[in-house]
Amino acid sequence: MSDRASGRADARDLFESGVVAAAAGVAAVAGSYAVTGLTPAFVAAPVSDFVVASTPDAVITWSIQTLGDVGGQLGFLLALALAVGGFALASAAGAALADRFAVPAAPVAAVVCVAVALALTGALVPALAAGASAGVVVGLASLGRETDGSGSVSPVAARRRVLQALAGAFAFGGVGAVLGSRKGGGISTDDGPVSAGVGSLLAEADEKSLDVDGIEPLVSEQFYQVDINSVDPTVDREDWTLSVTGAVEEEVEFDYDEIAGTTGSVEHRFVTLRCVGERLNGRKMDTALWTGVPVTDLLDSAGIDAGENCCVMLRAADDYFEEFPLSALREGFLAFEMNGQPLPRGHGHPVRALIPGHWGEINVKWLTEIEVLEEEAKGYWEKRGWHGTGPVNTVAKLHAVNRLEGEEIQVGGHAYAGTRDVRKVEVSTDGGETWTEATLSDPLPGEDVWRQWEYTYEATDPHEVVVRATDGEGTLQPKAERNPFPSGPTGWVAKRVEP
Ligand SMILES: Nc1nc2c(c(=O)[nH]1)N[C@H]1C(S)=C(S)[C@@H](COP(=O)(O)O)O[C@H]1N2
Ligand SMILES: [Mo]
Numbered sequence: 001m002s003d004r005a006s007g008r009a010d011a012r013d014l015f016e017s018g019v020v021a022a023a024a025g026v027a028a029v030a031g032s033y034a035v036t037g038l039t040p041a042f043v044a045a046p047v048s049d050f051v052v053a054s055t056p057d058a059v060i061t062w063s064i065q066t067l068g069d070v071g072g073q074l075g076f077l078l079a080l081a082l083a084v085g086g087f088a089l090a091s092a093a094g095a096a097l098a099d100r101f102a103v104p105a106a107p108v109a110a111v112v113c114v115a116v117a118l119a120l121t122g123a124l125v126p127a128l129a130a131g132a133s134a135g136v137v138v139g140l141a142s143l144g145r146e147t148d149g150s151g152s153v154s155p156v157a158a159r160r161r162v163l164q165a166l167a168g169a170f171a172f173g174g175v176g177a178v179l180g181s182r183k184g185g186g187i188s189t190d191d192g193p194v195s196a197g198v199g200s201l202l203a204e205a206d207e208k209s210l211d212v213d214g215i216e217p218l219v220s221e222q223f224y225q226v227d228i229n230s231v232d233p234t235v236d237r238e239d240w241t242l243s244v245t246g247a248v249e250e251e252v253e254f255d256y257d258e259i260a261g262t263t264g265s266v267e268h269r270f271v272t273l274r275c276v277g278e279r280l281n282g283r284k285m286d287t288a289l290w291t292g293v294p295v296t297d298l299l300d301s302a303g304i305d306a307g308e309n310c311c312v313m314l315r316a317a318d319d320y321f322e323e324f325p326l327s328a329l330r331e332g333f334l335a336f337e338m339n340g341q342p343l344p345r346g347h348g349h350p351v352r353a354l355i356p357g358h359w360g361e362i363n364v365k366w367l368t369e370i371e372v373l374e375e376e377a378k379g380y381w382e383k384r385g386w387h388g389t390g391p392v393n394t395v396a397k398l399h400a401v402n403r404l405e406g407e408e409i410q411v412g413g414h415a416y417a418g419t420r421d422v423r424k425v426e427v428s429t430d431g432g433e434t435w436t437e438a439t440l441s442d443p444l445p446g447e448d449v450w451r452q453w454e455y456t457y458e459a460t461d462p463h464e465v466v467v468r469a470t471d472g473e474g475t476l477q478p479k480a481e482r483n484p485f486p487s488g489p490t491g492w493v494a495k496r497v498e499p
Pocket of ligand 1: 229273274276346361
C-alpha cells in the first residue's frame with residue numbers, strides 16, 4: 001500500500017473510531033437517563049452542577065435578565081454535550097486499551113464507562129446502565145470489523161461500522177428519552193382527593209377569580225419554578241429531617257411526621273411567590289394554597305432569644321442557602337402540601353419555607369436546616385450581588401388584551417404587593433395622561449396574596465395602555481424603570497394596543 005493510501009486509511013480509521021466513540025457516548029448518557037430520569041443520579045446532573053459553578057456570576061446575571069429560562073436550558077444542553085463527550089472519550093480509551101491487549105473492545109469500553117459514571121454520581125445501577133449501553137454500541141460497531149489483510153478496515157466495512165454505531169446511538173437515545181421522561185423522581189404527581197378544608201378554599205378561589213381570558217385564575221394552574229440547579233434533588237419523606245442549629249439553647253431535629261403530624265397547628269394559607277430576577281411583566285409570580293405549620297413553634301422548642309440574634313440561615317438539600325432576619329422567619333410557614341397534594345418535587349418536596357411578603361428566593365425548598373446566626377452573612381444570591389431577601393416590590397402586570405364585542409377592549413392581569421396588599425389598580429389608555437380605577441378581584445383569605453384586575457373600555461385608534469398599582473399603605477408603584485438586578489424590577493407596565 002502506498003503512503004498516501006495508508007494515510008487515507010488511517011484518517012478513515014480515526015474518523016470511524018470517532019463516530020463510534022460519540023455514538024457510545026450518546027448511548028451511555030441515554031442509558032443512564034433511562035434508569036434515573038431527571039434526578040441527581042443521572043450522569044449529566046453533576047456535569048450540569050459543574051457548568052453552573054464554573055459560569056461567572058456576571059454571565060448568570062446577564063442570562064437571567066436577558067435569556068430567562070432559555071439560559072438555564074442552554075446551560076443544561078451544554079452539560080449534556082459535555083457528558084456525551086466525556087463518555088465518548090471513556091469508551092475510546094476503553095477501545096484503545098482493548099486494542100493494545102488484543103481483547104474485545106466492547107466489555108472494556110463498558111467497564112471504563114461504568115467507572116466514570118460511578119465516579120460522577122456514586123449510583124451503581126445507573127452507572128451499569130450507562131456502561132452496558134456504551135458497550136453494546138461499541139460491540140455493534142465491531143461486528144463489521146473485518147480487515148482487508150493489511151490491518152486496515154475495508155471502506156465498505158468501515159461504513160457499515162459507522163452506520164451500526166449510529167443506529168445503536170439512535171436506538172438508545174430514543175428508548176432512553178422515553179423511559180427517562182416517565183420517571184418523576186419517586187413523588188407521585190397524580191391528583192388525589194383533597195381534604196374538605198382545602199376543597200372549600202380552592203372553590204372560594206375559583207369563585208373569586210375574574211372572568212378574563214388569558215390570565216391565570218387566583219390559584220395558578222402553572223406555578224413557575226426557579227432553581228439553582230437544572231436537576232432537582234430527590235428527597236425522601238422518610239429520610240428527611242429538619243434541624244434547628246446555631247445560636248440556640250439546644251439543637252433540635254424534627255422528622256417529617258413530627259412536622260406534618262402536629263395536626264393541632266396545621267393551617268391552609270394562600271401565598272403568592274414572586275422571583276426577584278423576573279422581568280417587570282414576566283410570569284414568575286404565582287399563587288397556591290399551601291398546607292403546613294407555623295415556624296414559631298419549632299423555634300420556641302429550640303429556645304431562641306430573639307433579642308440577641310439578628311438572623312437565620314436556611315439551608316437545603318441542593319446546597320442552597322439564604323440568610324434573612326429572624327423576625328421574618330417568625331412569621332413563616334413550613335409547607336408540605338400544595339393545593340391539597342403532597343408538595344411536588346420541583347417545589348421542594350417534602351417541606352419548604354414560605355416567608356410572607358418577601359421575594360421568592362428566601363422561600364427555601366427542600367429545607368434541611370435552620371441555623372440561627374448572631375452576625376449577618378450572605379446567602380447564595382447575595383454572594384452573587386443580588387439583594388433579594390427583602391419585601392417584594394409592588395407590581396401590576398398586564399397579561400391579557402381581549403377584543404370583546406364591537407369596539408370593546410378588555411385588559412387584565414394580576415397585582416401583588418406582598419403583605420401590604422393591593423388597594424387599587426389604575427389603568428390609562430392614553431399613555432399615562434389620565435387614569436381610571438380597574439375592577440379588582442375580591443381578596444382571598446391570607447396576608448400575602450395577589451389580586452386580579454380587569455378593565456373594559458372602547459377604542460378605535462391605536463393607543464398605549466399603562467397600568468399601576470397602589471398598595472394598602474397608599475404607596476404608588478414607582479414609575480422609574482429598573483432592571484431586575486439587583487433588587488427586583490420596577491416601573492409601570494405599558495403595552496401598545498391596536499384595535
Ligand atoms: N433549595 C432551594 N430553594 C429555593 C431555590 C433554589 O434554587 N433552591 N430557588 C428560590 C427562588 S430564586 C425562588 S423565586 C423560589 C421559587 O419557588 P418555586 O420554584 O416553587 O416557584 O424558590 C426559592 N427557593
Ligand atoms: Mo427567585
